[in-house]
Amino acid sequence: MKEAIVGRKVAFTTDLWTGGHKQREYITMTAHWIDQNFRMSSHVECTDEFDPAIRKSGVNIKAAVVNSLYANLAAVVNSLCKFGSCGKLVMQIWQLW
Numbered sequence: 001m002k003e004a005i006v007g008r009k010v011a012f013t014t015d016l017w018t019g020g021h022k023q024r025e026y027i028t029m030t031a032h033w034i035d036q037n038f039r040m041s042s043h044v045e046c047t048d049e050f051d052p053a054i055r056k057s058g059v060n061i062k063a064a065v066v067n068s069l070y071a072n073l074a075a076v077v078n079s080l081c082k083f084g085s086c087g088k089l090v091m092q093i094w095q096l097w
Helices: 002-007 058-071 073-081 087-094
Strands: 011-019 024-034 040-049
Touching (some): 011 058
Antiparallel strands (some): 011 024
8 A cells, every 4th residue: 555655546436246155245455556656456444234225226335334434444544654655645535524
């Protein structure tokens, strides 16, 4: 993530998936960036269970993403900041609220 923090250009994606024999549903947030050598890199920021009773609409997925980031905020910020300055990236996440 050091390269992403230096360049300050990170994209976040989400993925909804079902795992294991218990058929639990999950939502994962992943950060993606292109480093100075034009190599794409990714880092999973957080994964949480997604309530299967909730319809998978854009509004509900956004709420799940915001809740997941909020619940895992310390780990996400630590991940983004452990290599150096990250104020702009943290502000991008904070603006989701």
